């Protein structure tokens with residue numbers, strides 16, 4: 001309605017061609033029992049997954065059930081901070097609120113012992129040297145900066161091990 | 174074995190099982206999946222089946238309650254859809270998900286279906302959230318909240334000489350007292366009408382008791398056709414008719430003291446083919462029960478909302494499906510032979526679904 005004379009001006013109002021109705025809603029977030037345990041694990045500097053009692057897959061993080069079997073995951077599994085890059089992308093496009101320099105690498109990392117990969121940054125290696133199968137380890141923030149959030153994991157970096165065999169992660173692409 | 178009344182059913186479909194979560198003001202321990210999981214487990218285990226025994230899944234929920242996209246996809250983690258199977262979702266109360274599943278069973282494309290719904294009303298500001306269901310051009314920008322709109326409806330009802338504030342209190346008193354027999358209900362209390370009438374107004378003429386509680390909850394139903402219906406139930410509860418109708422989104426164009434969409438849905442569902450023993454009516458605000466009773470043509474001999482109804486627990490997206498489940502349970506246990514269940518959605522009873530149930 002920006003180009004229209006105001007109703008109080010005495011001039012006729014032309015047809016309304018646009019109406020902006022800003023909407024904002026605020027919500028509380030409830031992570032739930034399983035995800036709370038995962039977040040509390042991050043606060044201690046560990047990755048805590050949960051195992052499905054039926055298919056024995058380990059989800060990290062678990063949302064409380066096995067999506068395949070529809071049963072509760074109850075057994076906690078503490079995972080080492082090492083894993084394999086299953087796939088990745090080089091981010092060259094800046095975006096609003098960006099807190100990291102481009103280009104950077106966002107990768108899916110399959111933690112050792114887990115059956116679900118999750119996204120992490122890869123650093124301490126030139127972008128053009130990152131590859132599928134690369135072995136990495138988590139770099140955590142300082143102990144007094146750990147919080148129940150993924151911000152506790154600064155990034156992953158190469159851990160020097162030889163690349164993983166494709167067969168070990170081909171199910172997780 | 175076949176439904177007694179004509180209704181509109183072609184293929185007999187039964188409510189084989191029903192389960193609901195404990196209705197609470199706020200569950201801040203479990204996420205949606207964790208809240209739903211025990212309900213899904215119960216709806217299957219009650220009749221000794223597993224997820225592998227249903228060939229269609231349909232859910233009812235809305236992302237506006239959780240504040241995140243595609244929450245219905247995540248909720249499937251509570252079922253475990255492997256191997257893959259046909260699945261659908263409606264952005265409506267679970268009663269409409271049940272309708273979709275019923276249609277599929279009518280077509281013979283499935284023999285059994287899982288229907289579920291979930292919603293946690295406690296995570297955001299319901300007044301603001303429900304305003305966004307209004308017509309986005311003319312009404313929503315004005316920001317009328319659901320309580321104010323319902324109060325306009327209640328006022329119109331009083332002005333039309335159809336009800337009084339004491340009637341609203343009487344409905345609330347009866348609902349809370351009946352809820353004492355429903356361990357899953359949230360507001361359970363033996364409280365006299367006179368006491369309730371001392372409540373403050375929230376928005377005149379609606380006092381606190383005439384409003385539904387804010388409820389976190391979930392519910393599930395298994396529908397069955399063919400052999401499964403008789404195998405899974407000692408006394409199958411048949412859906413003999415089901416229909417849903419909608420009215421204009423323009424509240425100013427409606428007579429808010431009547432519910433013609435409920436009346437036409439009831440006619441299409443064959444409600445008038447015989448008397449009913451009980452009615453489970455989804456009336457979130459007390460005065461809406463009066464409007465709906467009239468639209469359904471119920472006389473005072475019909476027990477209304479023996480579960481306590483939505484005034485005793487109003488889990489958004491589930492409260493309508495729960496009405497169908499509660500009515501079915503009373504028939505299955507021999508407490509009734511023919512019942513009507515009703516679900517509503519939208520402001521001031523905009524959309525209405527009527528389901529007629531009969532015992533074998």
Ligand SMILES: [Zn+2]
Nearest residue numbers: 052055066069
């Ligand atoms: Zn599993």
